[in-house]
Amino acid sequence: xxxxxxxxxxxxxxxxxxxxxxxxxxxxxxxxxxxxxxxxxxxxxxxxxxxxxxxxxxxxxxxxxxxxxxxxxxxxxxxxxxxxxxxxxxxxxxxxxxxxxxxxxxxxxxxxxxxxxxxxxxxxxxxxxxxxxxxxxxxxxxxxxxxxxxxxxxxxxxxxxxxxxxxxxxxxxxxxxxxxxxxxxxxxxxxxxxxxxxxxxxxxxxxxxxxxxxxxxxxxxxxxxxxxxxxxxxxxxxxxxxxxxxxxxxxxxxxxxxxxxxxxxxxxxxxxxxx
Amino acid sequence: xxxxxxxxxxxxxxxxxxxxxxxxxxxxxxxxxxxxxxxxxxxxxxxxxxxxxxxxxxxxxxxxxxxxxxxxxxxxxxxxxxxxxxxxxxxxxxxxxxxxxxxxxxxxxxxxxxxxxxxxxxxxxxxxxxxxxxxxxxxxxxxxxxxxxxxxxxxxxxxxxxxxxxxxxxxxxxxxxxxxxxxxxxxxxxxxxxxxxxxxxxxxxxxxxxxxxxxxxxxxxxxxxxxxxxxxxxxxxxxxxxxxxxxxxxxxxxxxxxxxxxxxxxxxxxxxxxxx
Numbered sequence: 147x148x149x150x151x152x153x154x155x156x157x158x159x160x161x162x163x164x165x166x167x168x169x170x171x172x173x174x175x176x177x178x179x180x181x182x183x184x185x186x187x188x189x190x191x192x193x194x195x196x197x198x199x200x201x202x203x204x205x206x207x208x209x210x211x212x213x214x215x216x217x218x219x220x221x222x223x224x225x226x227x228x229x230x231x232x233x234x235x236x237x238x239x240x241x242x243x244x245x246x247x248x249x250x251x252x253x254x255x256x257x258x259x260x261x262x263x264x265x266x267x268x269x270x271x272x273x274x275x276x277x278x279x280x281x282x283x284x285x286x287x288x289x290x291x292x293x294x295x296x297x298x299x300x301x302x303x304x305x306x307x308x309x310x311x312x313x314x315x316x317x318x319x320x321x322x323x324x325x326x327x328x329x330x331x332x333x334x335x336x337x338x339x340x341x342x343x344x345x346x347x348x349x350x351x352x353x354x355x356x357x358x359x360x361x362x363x364x365x366x367x368x369x370x371x372x373x374x375x376x377x378x379x380x381x382x383x384x385x386x387x388x389x390x391x392x393x394x395x396x397x398x399x400x401x402x403x404x405x406x407x408x409x410x411x412x413x414x415x416x417x418x419x420x421x
Numbered sequence: 422x423x424x425x426x427x428x429x430x431x432x433x434x435x436x437x438x439x440x441x442x443x444x445x446x447x448x449x450x451x452x453x454x455x456x457x458x459x460x461x462x463x464x465x466x467x468x469x470x471x472x473x474x475x476x477x478x479x480x481x482x483x484x485x486x487x488x489x490x491x492x493x494x495x496x497x498x499x500x501x502x503x504x505x506x507x508x509x510x511x512x513x514x515x516x517x518x519x520x521x522x523x524x525x526x527x528x529x530x531x532x533x534x535x536x537x538x539x540x541x542x543x544x545x546x547x548x549x550x551x552x553x554x555x556x557x558x559x560x561x562x563x564x565x566x567x568x569x570x571x572x573x574x575x576x577x578x579x580x581x582x583x584x585x586x587x588x589x590x591x592x593x594x595x596x597x598x599x600x601x602x603x604x605x606x607x608x609x610x611x612x613x614x615x616x617x618x619x620x621x622x623x624x625x626x627x628x629x630x631x632x633x634x635x636x637x638x639x640x641x642x643x644x645x646x647x648x649x650x651x652x653x654x655x656x657x658x659x660x661x662x663x664x665x666x667x668x669x670x671x672x673x674x675x676x677x678x679x680x681x682x683x684x685x686x687x688x689x690x691x692x693x694x695x696x697x
Contacts, residue, residue: 156638158642163640
């Protein structure tokens with residue numbers, strides 16, 4: 147039986163009604179180094195069972211962000227999820243990467259964000275953190291622990307995937323992680339790898355697990371596309387979707403591309419597993 | 422069908438993909454009239470708990486898309502009037518929406534569309550998903566659309582009003598929900614307005630009679646990144662499937678505040694969906 151709703155079930159945190167804006171965090175002036183934490187909300191209003199994070203940056207500089215969501219008091223933030231990728235092709239497009247994670251966040255929690263970029267100039271990243279109230283109909287998946295695979299913080303990149311030189315033919319498997327924790331749901335981020343002069347291409351992408359040479363497909367034919375006008379990879383985020391990947395599994399990815407240009411056929415990926 | 426490694430893994434497959442990359446082509450009828458059904462799969466390979474619908478490769482014109490099941494000539498709509506308003510870069514952009522709808526194994530799956538431009542084409546693919554964990558909690562049996570405007574293949578217009586950064590009046594999506602909903606879905610669109618300026622909105626969703634709306638969702642962001650894309654984003658991914666139960670027979674409405682006051686660019690369309 148459905149209960150009558152009498153209260154807000156979904157709420158963006160840190161909203162500034164005076165400017166119709168949401169919180170930002172500034173990257174440091176040292177490339178590939180996380181900046182300081184910026185508070186999103188001092189105290190969450192109720193127990194949450196899931197969180198959506200839309201991250202974006204309206205600056206026209208071609209760059210990549212890797213963003214962390216943290217929980218805890220000032221000076222003692224603990225990372226809930228690390229290295230959420232935002233790749234900007236330099237069009238000034240305040241792109242949306244709407245990450246979604248089914249994780250419990252207790253009432254009264256302080257949430258904060260921090261970011262790093264691939265440049266030596268400080269850039270703001272905006273994070274719209276939307277909480278979903280506990281007791282809703284999302285199935286609770288495991289412990290809510292989120293692990294990031296394939297990120298390269300030292301270069302502010304993901305793992306580069308090369309479909310190979312034969313158009314419309316799946317290329318070789320590329321390792322994303324040598325060994326993962328138990329994964330019950332997965333979200334995949336895709337980006338243009340800093341390439342800001344792309345052709346209009348399409349891809350289909352497979353995610354697999356298993357040792358090199360014996361990969362078994364977990365997710366097949368995920369479609370991606372690029373457009374020469376925006377130089378982005380769409381869909382920038384895939385999932386989350388329910389999977390079962392045993393602890394200790396090797397994670398790999400391969401792709402087919404409609405074109406064969408040595409630069410334009412490449413894309414980056416980072417995987418986020420929920421245990 | 423791709424069989425996953427572990428027997429505990431849910432099954433997953435793609436319907437409607439015609440080549441390595443392309444989807445099934447849908448052709449609209451005359452302006453604002455649904456075209457013919459196009460088959461995505463002749464028989465679902467397993468009982469489906471959710472469908473991820475990907476729409477793309479269409480000209481920059483507003484569309485409404487139906488998903489249906491049933492034999493040829495007797496298709497029954499299961500997901501009505503999915504709003505699809507590709508922007509200026511509509512040639513390759515792919516929008517996806519997530520529908521927790523339960524469909525039986527063996528069903529034939531098809532789709533059709535209408536467009537403000539007669540005979541316009543687009544492509545569709547569908548990911549069919551089994552959900553072992555969510556089967557008894559998340560998947561629904563029925564979906565109804567609120568606020569679809571079939572006369573112009575769009576949605577209900579929401580106007581934040583002429584005062585900057587101030588919530589405007591509520592816009593009704595439906596006067597009365599048809600059944601109890603376990604979740605709702607919202608898809609924003611451009612309302613045939615392309616050539617837009619950058620704008621952001623903070624959106625509320627409420628239920629209840631006019632003047633006494635109770636908030637379900639508060640300050641949810643949607644964004645238009647400007648004339649380079651002319652799209653209202655994010656498109657309805659899982660983040661726009663709001664797991665808020667809504668009783669039968671209630672009025673659903675939406676209001677917003679905006680970062681611009683331009684009388685055209687502050688407006689956006691929306692279609693809401695109740696999921697039983």
